[in-house]
Amino acid sequence: MTLRIAAVQAEASPGEVNRNIAKAVDFIQRASSEKVDVIVFPEAFVTGYDDAAFTGSLPASAELDWLDRVQEAVDVTGLLVILNTALDRGGRSTLTDIVLAPGRAPVLAYDKQHLYDSERRWFTAGDHGCSLSAGDLRLGLSVCYDANFPEHAAAAAFNGAVVYINSGAYFPGGEHRRDLHYAARALDNGMYVVFSGLIGGTHQFIGGSAVFNPLGQRIAHVPTAEGMAIADIDPNLISRIRSEQRMWADRRVSLGEYEHH
Known part of the structure; x- marks a missing residue:
């Protein structure tokens, strides 16, 4: 079966949790009208990616009632x-990926493992990867800088993921690096890559939300404005490309000891 995924591109209001939650609900409802199965939001969308927001009062993991409106929208629409x-x-x-599914409590699924230099002032890195099921397919989770490390996507693929999900926030000037990394992760591992990016805000984030197929080709894109990059994930295409492009099958788990001469 195919799976329709939407990667949101939007601006988050720094420190305004209720306003950002309301915007998330609106996107979920819009995605439902497009027959989307899974929707992905950018990095730090609930709080905004902002120095002042990060040093202020953050949503708490102990009580998740601030997610109630999102959960209600999920229960009505059936989206993941x-x-x-x-x-x-x-x-x-x-910096945490929360997964919300119909009829289930929200899951604090994945903490960003690779913290960008400035983020280390505020955040603790996660200590494990994570994948989740969507229909018959497995989705591997990542956050922004994680995707700069080929082994992160490879670990997701090794653990059964055929789609690599990334919530990000790229600063001005990062366009080339952003697109190159996501295309490479897709081609290297014969998997789809879904990137959801912030725009605007105090850092003037550049968006670029997109979906890349297992050949590393961009098949859906939101250039600059708010919107959604929507694409259908085809497991038959994954199987065909992995049989033709043999990097995934031919890779060696261990390359042995390095010799120095």
Whole structure:
């Protein structure tokens, strides 16, 4: 079966959790009208990616009632939602993917493992990867800088993921690096890559939300404005490309000891 995924591109209001939650609900409803199965939001969408927001009061992991409106929208529409936020974990903070599914409690699924230099002032890195089921397919989770490391996507693929999900926020000047990394992760692993990016805000983020197929070709894109990059994930295409482009099958798990001469 195919799976329709939407990668949101939007601006988050720094520190305005209720306003950002309302915008998330609106996108979920719009995605439902487009027959979307899974929707992905950018990095720190709930809080905004902002220095002042990160040092202020963050949504808490202990009580998740601030997610009630999103859960209600999920229960009505039936969508699977991947929503990233800066999160107060009680004594530490993380950049966390929260997964919301119909009829289930929200799951604090994945904490960003590779923190960008400035983020280390505020956040603790996650200590494990994560994938989730969507129909018959497995989705591997990542947040922004994670995708700069080929081994992160490879670990997701090794653990059964055929779609690599990334919630990000790219600064001006990062266009080339952004597109190159996501296309490479797709081609290297014979998997789809879905990137959801912030725009605007205090850092003037550049968006670029897109979906790349297993050949590394961009098949859906939101250039500059708010919107959604929507694409159908075809498991038959994954199987065909992995049989033709043999990098995934031919890779060696271990390359042995390095010799120095």
